[in-house]
Structures are given as C-alpha cells and as structure tokens.
Amino acid sequence: MIETAEKLDFTKLDGLIAAVIQDSMSKDVLMVGFMNSESYLQTIQSGFVHFFSRSRNKLWMKGESSGHTLQVVEIRTDCDRDALVISVIANGPGVCHEGYASCFFRTFAGNQWSTNSEQTFSPNDIYGGTK
C-alpha cells in the first residue's frame, strides 16, 4: 500500500507544502516548489518530482516539456510535517527556466543582488516560452 498524504500537514498554506529540491551529489539547492497532496502522491508513486503550479493552478511533472526531470533519491520531512526536502538526480543541464543549473543563481552581496553563475543551456532552445 502506498503511503497516503494524511501524515503531512497541508493546512498551513491552503493545501500546499513547500518542497526543497536538493541535488543528491553536490547538495546544492536547485529549486523550491509547492506540492498539494495529489502532486506529493504522484511524486512518490512515479519516482519523479511533481509540483502544483500556483500560477497555472495545475499539477505538473517537472521536466514534462523540457525533459529536465527530477528523479527522486530520498524524501525527508520536518518536525512540523509541513515541508519536504527531496534529494534528486537532476536529468539534463539545469532545472531553471532561465537556463541555469539551479534557480538560485542570484547572490546578495555588497547590499545588492548579483548573478554569479553561468548559464548551462539556452532557455529559448528548450522552453520556447514555456516552462
């Protein structure tokens, strides 16, 4: 029997929990997404990360258009059971729709934000306007 979503607390963010995606090898944080109970269940059943898009109001598998899927290695939850850390193998050159390995490519230093990472692919080639 597959674990149900009942043991996680989806109440604090109107049915969603934050899911931190971490590279299983480098331990870099690649992105933060949100899951509802259905996307959580799809994730554990399929072994690939599924999110709930707040802007599009729909379930989606990360990489469904780009091919840059996130293969689940380990899932952790916290003391309050209202957040996840998912250790993954990231397929493809990067997870970010702006062409970077990680969405967290901006660093705050000297009292301003700056980009100090290199793009790993051309977002236009991969997404053509979609994520």
Added chain:
Amino acid sequence: MIETAEKLDFTKLDGLIAAVIQDSMSKDVLMVGFMNSESYLQTIQSGFVHFFSRSRNKLWMKGESSGHTLQVVEIRTDCDRDALVISVIANGPGVCHEGYASCFFRTFAGNQWSTNSEQTFSPNDIYGGTK
C-alpha cells in the same frame, strides 16, 4: 544604504517568502521558515536569521530563547525572487525544537516515514515548552 525588500516578490504567499536554511559546511538543509519583508530586512541588517511566525503572527529571531542562532554566511534568491536559500553557521547543537541538528530528521522509505537521526540535545532542557 541597505537593500530594500522591494526586489523580492512577497505577493505569492500573502506577504511571505520561503527561506531555506542550509548549513554552510555540510550543506544539509536545516529548516524551512517564512519571512515577511521586515524579517528579511532584519536578517540582512543584523546578520542573523529572523523569521515571521505564522502561528504566533510575529517576527522572531531564530535562537532568541534557545541561543541556537543562525549566523548568515550567504543569501541567494531564485529566478522568480520568491524564495531564499540562506547559508548559515548554526550556533549550538541543533536548530530543531525537537532536539535534532536539522528539522528534517524523518525519511520516507519503505512506504512510511521513519526517524533515522539521533537527537543532539534535550529539547526540554533548552526550550521548556517554547521554541
């Protein structure tokens, strides 16, 4: 002049953004909290992580009662500017109010959640019922 919070997007979660706290040495994710613009500014001005507590509806400095403060090493934001990854030096034996080094002490395996970390301190000794 200190960076204002204007360049981050606090609109998606009713004035809050998710802040992932990552140990600067081990790269373990220690906890996930939420910040409003005021707690973000307090964090960059003081060099110690401040959150906004959704349950208590107030700004707080992590460690203000326990002494287990989080010293900022680096702050990153993502492509959508609606989440942070804060690399920290975690003072004290652990960040979790249940007595663990990381709040993410439960792992999903074999279709169930289990605790596979050891406590690093006694939460009753430190918190006595508060966080």
